[in-house]
Amino acid sequence: MLKLDISYRKELNSTFTRLFDKVEVLRSARPLQQSAIQQIKEALQLEWTYNSNSIEGNTLSLRETQLVLQEGVTIKGKSLREHFEAKNHEDAIELLYTLANKNNALSASNVLDIHSLVLRAIEKDFAGRLRNGAVRIAGANFIPPNANKVSDLLDELIVFVVSNPLQLNTIELATVFHHKFVWIHPFFDGNGRTVRLLMNLLLLKEGFPPAIILKNDRKKYYDALNLANNGNYSKLMLLMCQASERTLNIYLSALPSEGDGYQIISDIVGEPEVPYSQEYVSLLARQGKIDAHKEGRNWFTTKEAILNYKRAKND
Ligand SMILES: Nc1ncnc2c1ncn2[C@@H]1O[C@H](COP(=O)(O)OP(=O)(O)OP(=O)(O)O)[C@@H](O)[C@H]1O
Ligand SMILES: [Mg+2]
Numbered sequence: 001m002l003k004l005d006i007s008y009r010k011e012l013n014s015t016f017t018r019l020f021d022k023v024e025v026l027r028s029a030r031p032l033q034q035s036a037i038q039q040i041k042e043a044l045q046l047e048w049t050y051n052s053n054s055i056e057g058n059t060l061s062l063r064e065t066q067l068v069l070q071e072g073v074t075i076k077g078k079s080l081r082e083h084f085e086a087k088n089h090e091d092a093i094e095l096l097y098t099l100a101n102k103n104n105a106l107s108a109s110n111v112l113d114i115h116s117l118v119l120r121a122i123e124k125d126f127a128g129r130l131r132n133g134a135v136r137i138a139g140a141n142f143i144p145p146n147a148n149k150v151s152d153l154l155d156e157l158i159v160f161v162v163s164n165p166l167q168l169n170t171i172e173l174a175t176v177f178h179h180k181f182v183w184i185h186p187f188f189d190g191n192g193r194t195v196r197l198l199m200n201l202l203l204l205k206e207g208f209p210p211a212i213i214l215k216n217d218r219k220k221y222y223d224a225l226n227l228a229n230n231g232n233y234s235k236l237m238l239l240m241c242q243a244s245e246r247t248l249n250i251y252l253s254a255l256p257s258e259g260d261g262y263q264i265i266s267d268i269v270g271e272p273e274v275p276y277s278q279e280y281v282s283l284l285a286r287q288g289k290i291d292a293h294k295e296g297r298n299w300f301t302t303k304e305a306i307l308n309y310k311r312a313k314n315d
Helices: 008-055 062-071 080-101 108-118 147-163 170-184 191-205 215-229 234-253 278-286 303-314
Strands: 292-295 298-301
Touching (some): 008 234, 080 108, 108 191, 170 234
């Protein structure tokens, strides 16, 4: 059975509490914020793909990744493989959201399906298949287990995550899963990208937004994994908390704050910062271009929603 040194909890207790409070705020606000949430989701999806692939060595920039994914452009001087990696990762995220919305617990076939997308059209002999030989991780302080143990170890890890015998909270569980998974290193390639997707399946299922490990934190991330290999989870837990809090805040900042709630449109358009007429804002509301909802005969929106729209148009 998995043993875990939980001394990191002393340091992180208040952080955990704050994060779970934020998830609750988000959860209760959710039905009102569909259009804002959709925009953020798309932006994060791009960031996630760029950062995870970049950690793995993909040289497409954020902007180039966006061009590939949103405009279908090919980037001169970049390999076909790098283009596939971007597209594959995006599709893997789509599958992840589909899985997150189902009520099924994490399964071995989820793991293989995600991996299979990550390496699709790139390494067809490896995609969706557990390794059958030895691997080494550059810079790691250990050698991953023998190939003939991989299948059982992975199954045990999934049972651990699903049954949660140590009653870990969602972030702890995603973090331990992340580390144990790359320790097992079930695949010849694509372990990192796959686990950064799967840990987010665990988070998404519990109402968290995706936690994105940033390219700029690559060294910190690898150091934290090396510490975890020695049983010390403090750095990796902190990194995961920070990644979660960043995206939580992105979502929360899109919510109307206390004093700036939903108002009837005619009351907002009189304000000096709002450059649009009542007719125009009503049109935007009806077309779903701003976050708004109808109560009785009147449309309600927030000043923030209108200013967001204006900002996005000027970008
Ligand atoms: N010291 C370490 N201990 C445990 N796991 C590590 C360590 N260093 C790196 N890793 C994990 O191994 C992954 C690399 O494995 P692999 O090359 O199969 O995956 P990848 O997706 O191709 O690349 P990457 O993971 O860099 O995106 C890293 O992303 C990280 O998650
Ligand atoms: Mg690799």
